[in-house]
Amino acid sequence: MTARDVCVAYGDKTAIDHVSIDIEQDRVIAFIGPSGCGKSTFLRTLNRMNDTIASARVAGDIRLDGQDIYAPEMDVVQLRARVGMVFQKPNPFPKSIYENVAYGPRIHGLARGKAELEATVERSLTRAGLWNEVKDRLSDSGTALSGGQQQRLCIARAIAVDPEVILMDEPCSALDPIATAKIEELIHELRGRYAIAIVTHNMQQAARVSQRTAFFHLGTLVEYGATSDIFTNPRQERTKDYITGRYG
Numbered sequence: 446m447t448a449r450d451v452c453v454a455y456g457d458k459t460a461i462d463h464v465s466i467d468i469e470q471d472r473v474i475a476f477i478g479p480s481g482c483g484k485s486t487f488l489r490t491l492n493r494m495n496d497t498i499a500s501a502r503v504a505g506d507i508r509l510d511g512q513d514i515y516a517p518e519m520d521v522v523q524l525r526a527r528v529g530m531v532f533q534k535p536n537p538f539p540k541s542i543y544e545n546v547a548y549g550p551r552i553h554g555l556a557r558g559k560a561e562l563e564a565t566v567e568r569s570l571t572r573a574g575l576w577n578e579v580k581d582r583l584s585d586s587g588t589a590l591s592g593g594q595q596q597r598l599c600i601a602r603a604i605a606v607d608p609e610v611i612l613m614d615e616p617c618s619a620l621d622p623i624a625t626a627k628i629e630e631l632i633h634e635l636r637g638r639y640a641i642a643i644v645t646h647n648m649q650q651a652a653r654v655s656q657r658t659a660f661f662h663l664g665t666l667v668e669y670g671a672t673s674d675i676f677t678n679p680r681q682e683r684t685k686d687y688i689t690g691r692y693g
């Protein structure tokens with residue numbers, strides 16, 4: 446996925462200013478930067494979640510497999526299946542665990558018949574590291590799971606429609622350290638299959654889970670490169686100040 450010269454404004458206030466970046470296959474990219482620098486805004490441009498905010502205006506060019514995702518003919522429901530999203534607060538549907546995962550493949554016509562749908566649900570829950578914990582209670586409500594399990598359910602729901610990219614907006618900020626470690630492990634396992642972009646405030650987490658890091662400040666992309674370089678040998682003074690905790 447490629448973004449070129451992306452600008453986002455809320456009314457007359459610029460939130461993202463000419464950002465260009467590649468979201469690469471088989472890699473995790475972490476978006477870091479102080480609060481309000483535009484990380485979430487930029488992440489949301491990648492599957493047009495900003496469409497739901499009336500004052501938001503997006504300019505620039507964002508392509509998925511060469512296709513302009515803001516083109517009038519782009520089907521936004523399809524796009525959000527190809528570019529899935531996991532939010533800060535786990536948000537399972539108030540339905541059964543099974544239905545949470547089966548819903549997407551069913552509405553997108555991705556499973557022919559019950560057996561295929563069941564197989565998709567099992568595969569998605571397995572990939573999300575949740576199958577063993579829920580296989581005997583698939584008809585229980587998704588909202589009855591623990592926070593960490595709910596977040597893995599949301600990841601299973603995103604995976605079920607076979608996305609190319611998964612966007613994660615601070616997916617661990619509502620979780621305890623054990624649930625966080627499980628999500629981080631999961632991100633490692635999913636990396637070979639999907640491109641993953643993750644917004645995080647936690648520098649250690651960015652260093653642990655990502656291979657690429659993008660540092661945002663005041664709506665601009667200050668520096669972008671291999672995570673090991675950004676953390677050990679940043680080229681920009683502002684990046685250095687942020688990662689050494691001088692501000693933010």
Ligand SMILES: Nc1ncnc2c1ncn2[C@@H]1O[C@H](COP(=O)(O)OP(=O)(O)OP(=O)(O)O)[C@@H](O)[C@H]1O
Nearest residue numbers: 455460478479480481482483484485486487498500
């Ligand atoms: N719906 C909105 N309407 C108006 N302004 C907004 C909206 N969402 C974000 N902003 C503004 O856009 C700027 C970037 O916000 P954004 O949430 O993208 O930053 P962030 O880096 O993700 O912050 P945080 O780390 O605190 O979540 C901020 O100045 C914010 O106040």
